[in-house]
Amino acid sequence: KQEVTQIPAALSVPEGENLVLNCSFTDSAIYNLQWFRQDPGKGLTSLLLIQSSQREQTSGRLNASLDKSSGRSTLYIAASQPGDSATYLCAVELDKLSFGAGTTVTVRA
């Protein structure tokens, strides 16, 4: 059974600092890995999707890397803003999506 772990569970940083969120998974036989954002009272929004053959994806201030062989992914958010405050979920897909419990980020103004 695929296990997805996200560390840390919570993170608080001052505005402008770069964010580093970690995700690890136990079974490297995945098709892709996705990072989602979840705001209170709202559903999940997909941020980045990395295919298993790719090493990274970038979108604006967000960059996600994937090391499939070691079962790790990292989400970098550059120059954090208060609007980046949310819970970030990592999910890997084989026959279905398996999610981590998330990292709750607070960016202090």
Place this chain on the structure above:
Amino acid sequence: ETGVTQTPRHLVMGMTNKKSLKCEQHLGHNAMYWYKQSAKKPLELMFVYNFKEQTENNSVPSRFSPECPNSSHLFLHLHTLQPEDSALYLCASSQATGVSYEQYFGPGTRLTVT
């Protein structure tokens, strides 16, 4: 309405009540999903429907009964729930089941069982 909508957004029910959660997708998708998100735990897949047919039941207790009358609507009928069933229930849809079909999520229904 656009995207995936869920009603109600919040629900409080007693253990002997019967209630239903509704999900509607306006994306023209053929697959729909129910997920459960308990506090501090990962999302758990509950049910998957593809073209109105249930394709996955992830060992969900029978007190949760899904219904998919068409590709746009998905219901979760609840009866005789337990306090540990209190959670955020998320609905999602995708063009089809299978890898690389992106899932679009609704805002969820926050369920509290008293």
